[in-house]
Amino acid sequence: MPHPVAGSIKHCKSCGTAVVQRLPDDGDARMRAVCPACHTVHYENPLNVVGTIPVWQNQVLLCKRNIEPRKGYWTLPAGFMELRETLMEGAARETDEEAGAQIVMQALFTIIDVPRVGQVHFFFRAELQSPVFNPGHETQEARLFAESDIPWDDLAFKTVKETLRRYFADRAKGEFGLHTLAIH
Ligand SMILES: [Zn+2]
Numbered sequence: 001m002p003h004p005v006a007g008s009i010k011h012c013k014s015c016g017t018a019v020v021q022r023l024p025d026d027g028d029a030r031m032r033a034v035c036p037a038c039h040t041v042h043y044e045n046p047l048n049v050v051g052t053i054p055v056w057q058n059q060v061l062l063c064k065r066n067i068e069p070r071k072g073y074w075t076l077p078a079g080f081m082e083l084r085e086t087l088m089e090g091a092a093r094e095t096d097e098e099a100g101a102q103i104v105m106q107a108l109f110t111i112i113d114v115p116r117v118g119q120v121h122f123f124f125r126a127e128l129q130s131p132v133f134n135p136g137h138e139t140q141e142a143r144l145f146a147e148s149d150i151p152w153d154d155l156a157f158k159t160v161k162e163t164l165r166r167y168f169a170d171r172a173k174g175e176f177g178l179h180t181l182a183i184h
């Protein structure tokens with residue numbers, strides 16, 4: 001999961017001049033990155049992060065990150081959605097890239113707003129087709145964890161922790177819902 005943060009534009013995408021943060025001339029009430037040379041207004045919007053909760057029997061697949069941020073910490077497979085793909089396609093792609101895992105996608109499980117960094121995270125439940133993985137370069141290790149073995153203190157991101165907590169709570173109830181929340 002690389003980490004571009006919304007609101008980080010430094011130079012004009014049209015001409016390369018350093019942008020300034022100001023109110024555009026059109027009555028827009030928000031500060032925008034405006035180019036003082038060619039007057040292009042750069043609109044920055046939240047980014048979608050898409051991932052899965054891959055399950056084999058009673059165990060969940062986690063990936064130990066091989067890249068910053070949070071290198072060496074455990075995560076569900078997830079990353080930034082690409083243009084021209086759906087949420088579900090992005091989640092499946094990230095699961096393949098980070099874990100080399102074969103899955104059957106199931107229902108959307110969490111939608112988590114993270115307004116501080118301009119992101120929305122989406123996690124789908126998924127059923128693993130085998131317990132054999134082939135992690136890519138972003139992952140040091142991909143392995144299965146029973147609920148009692150989840151490394152809660154070594155999870156990479158709050159969105160992963162909140163998703164796993166709700167997953168195990170719903171599994172104990174025998175019914176999976178769709179959870180929407182915000183992390184500030
Ligand atoms: Zn410009």
